[in-house]
Amino acid sequence: MRNPGCPDCDRLWDAYRHAIMEHIQIGSKLQLASISQDLEAIKTLEVLSQAAEQSRKDARQAILNHEAGNHPEGPPSLSDEGSESSTNETNSDHPADDRPPEQK
Numbered sequence: 001m002r003n004p005g006c007p008d009c010d011r012l013w014d015a016y017r018h019a020i021m022e023h024i025q026i027g028s029k030l031q032l033a034s035i036s037q038d039l040e041a042i043k044t045l046e047v048l049s050q051a052a053e054q055s056r057k058d059a060r061q062a063i064l065n066h067e068a069g070n071h072p073e074g075p076p077s078l079s080d081e082g083s084e085s086s087t088n089e090t091n092s093d094h095p096a097d098d099r100p101p102e103q104k
Helices: 007-035 039-070
Strands: none
Touching: 007 039
């Protein structure tokens, strides 16, 4: 569970938000490249999208690891599978599906 006032939680969640935004931005650029049929851009953006997706997964796992080791008193903010736990459905800090639109 996210612990208010924990600087590590804040840092990890900021990194997670950044990773999500980066992944979404690359996904949007990939969609535009697909629409314009820019094959060179598509090829480059697909590689960047995969790297951004891995960064997002790594940031999520870092949160889970931190919570398990430092705040075991509550349920995890995120499930191990990458979707939110059912106890956080309305919390805006926890996107229901943070994948770019083309991957949904």
